[in-house]
Amino acid sequence: MYTAPILVAGEWRQAAECGRFQPLNPTTRTPIELYFPVSSWSDCDAALEHAAQAAHALKQLPGESRAVFLERYADKIESAALEICQIAHEETGLPLEPRLLNVELPRTTNQLRQAAAAARTGGWAQATLDTSANIRTLRAPIGPVIVFGPNNFPLAFNGIAGGDFAAAIAAGNPVIAKAHSAHPHTCQKLARLAFAALQEAGLPAATVQMLYGTAREDGLRLVSDQRTGASAFTGSQSAGLALKKAADEAGKPIYLELSSINPVLILKGALEQRGPAIAEEFATSCLMGTGQFCTNPGLVILPKGDTADTFVRQCAALFDEAPVGTLLNKGTEDSLKRAVRQLQDTGAECLTAANTADPNRCCQPNTLLIADGQQFLQNPHGFQTEAFGNAALLIISSSTVETRQILERLEGNLTGCFYTAADGTDDADYEQLEPVMRNKVGRLLNDKMPTGVAVSPAMNHGGPYPASGHPGFTAVGIPASLQRFSKLECYDNVRPHRLPPLLQDKNPCEAWRLVDGNWTQGDVTHL
């Protein structure tokens, strides 16, 4: 039985297998006839050893060579776009168009190119010069980065092509990608393109390596190994926190993007003035991509009253009428079912028809649940169970005071939204409630659903624990996302010719640098 080879040390080699697995086609519930290996520790060890060597070699090369790699890789992904998306569709059930081909793939290549531009100029490194004391510091590569991608973005967050990958490479680090077990074939296809691009760009062969599966304990060893610089994980809270514990104990940085229910607060004036439009917006945002976004609006809080009743009925109807999307895999299906049951056991009532879902594919009915503010306050943790997928919970609050209490009991989230009236009628409530919400979320929105995560320098895709592991970092947005994979390197009285190019007086790349307290793209001139 043929098992796919892993990519280690610049060659596709058979894994030292301790198991193998097949992906599943969630649209048909049938296994895909491809076999991928679960590596034993010797594969991980080899990858780490070569990554550590590659890290040293990479440091001698200019940012330009990483830029060329990232751009060639983006080109190759575009050239093979249809094939990649067909494979990703087969493994994830995500629609080929527009989702994969017209949205996620362009986002992926855009990220790679933005990262390339950052690597080329070097401004992300925030070189800081004190010319009179002759002390100079920059953000330098942190060392081999282990990237664990999630199930829900087979391209844009893929461990071998997504945001964390692009950021880690652009910052000058080799990456060991752990393919997601739900879409290994997609990962394989991308890894082949990455490796071809890497050879063209002349980067060290072990700059990009990939394993398909590891035993749980080997994952923990990877993030805590002394050769590892840092790790990035996007996925479930339980897996992420286990990795965090191992990395923390070894003093190794790990960046997490975990669960989030993304509270949406609709204030009274907004509800009265444009309830039906907001209901449409909410249903669209919540059911898009079968709700499988980390910024999916999973908790909507609205003020009690006739308008709320109308809003609730409308949302329930929209959920019932909308087509039921396919879920990523059996695991997602099972955990969504479990979460919905848990919310009902906690006391939420189901508003939607439990129409039988198609038994031939991975799916669950579009599900809208409801509870009131007092119920929430009696069991805030239970009502914050994340139902990852096409489900959401409405909370009817009886007063602004109650709403504030609800907000105070929220756990950390990636996003939080306020819908408010345009005429100022909600301003007093907003002023009371905003400071509480602000403290619980990484990104605060007004009159906009949270599901779009623009790749903007000003984006924050992060938030208070347990939405992420540290509220000072973002997984999306260049240059900030690169800084996660760096360490501060200071040069004190080091002779000029020994300084890294970004710290020398001349600044031919016109990198933005903080020189004697002022940001400038110029050279240092000695008067």
Added chain:
Amino acid sequence: MYTAPILVAGEWRQAAECGRFQPLNPTTRTPIELYFPVSSWSDCDAALEHAAQAAHALKQLPGESRAVFLERYADKIESAALEICQIAHEETGLPLEPRLLNVELPRTTNQLRQAAAAARTGGWAQATLDTSANIRTLRAPIGPVIVFGPNNFPLAFNGIAGGDFAAAIAAGNPVIAKAHSAHPHTCQKLARLAFAALQEAGLPAATVQMLYGTAREDGLRLVSDQRTGASAFTGSQSAGLALKKAADEAGKPIYLELSSINPVLILKGALEQRGPAIAEEFATSCLMGTGQFCTNPGLVILPKGDTADTFVRQCAALFDEAPVGTLLNKGTEDSLKRAVRQLQDTGAECLTAANTADPNRCCQPNTLLIADGQQFLQNPHGFQTEAFGNAALLIISSSTVETRQILERLEGNLTGCFYTAADGTDDADYEQLEPVMRNKVGRLLNDKMPTGVAVSPAMNHGGPYPASGHPGFTAVGIPASLQRFSKLECYDNVRPHRLPPLLQDKNPCEAWRLVDGNWTQGDVTHL
């Protein structure tokens, strides 16, 4: 028996004591007749509760009010300089002049004033605007910060006056300072001045709070409490790592500055050309302040040969001739004695005369130890035992290859130095060895001892684990040190009048902001 009151919620109140302690005068080995309380959890809980409220209130105030506080505090410290330094001298044995009065106190007020300037303009927050997408992000206060200061800088790193304190306050956070048990009276004096300055500046009363002592488990609870934003600890590895574990498990950031032996590498050409001058520099740097600096040069590596023998003899003589300084306290004395014994047990030979130290004060003889490269390689961990105080270890390496192996086995350090010949004879060795050393230290120096830590924007006082908890942060250097106490707050489509001042189009404070990819102090202009 009178016990000093703690500062909680804007009042000096009696602690809910579960014990009390007296500081010791290390110059006379006699207890100082003052009693300070060990608080029980109810004091910690009260401080946290009030700090959380103060955090909300502080967020509504402009940076200007924190700037005024920090400046008034600096003024008051200067006005009371002699009294403060006399108290600090009594508790720490550090010389009144020049150390406390002419070096450490001015450094302290300088830090407070630099932090004030940063708080006033707000550029430290790195406001990042994407005007076309209308997404805007800044670094916002992280919440109440617990600061544990070290024993060796009673002013400049004091939990209630030092660098971490200034950074946390400037970034907009209330501080709960844990006084160091070796100099509580100094802390009390400073806290009184801080509180007076705070009242003048009109900050919330609980912006600055202070406890003297807590049970070990209450320290762990403080750093992991849900109301805590972050913590900062400078001190011993064992205490720091216990706090880190508790904070990590709760998902709370903690910034550590732990042990460091600060390797100094003297290359062949430098040794031959100016060995005697380097020996003088080394002995001065190592014995200054009785060696009680986190950047004390504790490990010197030099190439075998006659010149090395001469260097070694000279250093031993300098150590024997130099006056023996007083150590901070009994704890420092005991741990230095233990560390020296441990290094000897590992195989290091003592070069200095074990002249009986003065039994009437806390001290140990100036101690210089020696071992060769092979010994080091056989037990690298043992030979990296930190001997905090007036002691150092010389390693004689038989070749550049051996030196490289030694560097490869170094643990994370704050600093690392190369002494090289001016005429280029050491350049080949430097090129071979620098990448290894670079990877192990936060600050790399050429031809300069590491003991001066300039308060420069380009300083990095941090390094790879276990020198610190995360190699991307620095404890010294403004604005970078402020960023540790912040979280990213993103505003997506938020109405203009609801944005924090730093994110609005107008930029009256002329804060440096990253607007559409360019750093500027200007307003946003819509064409």
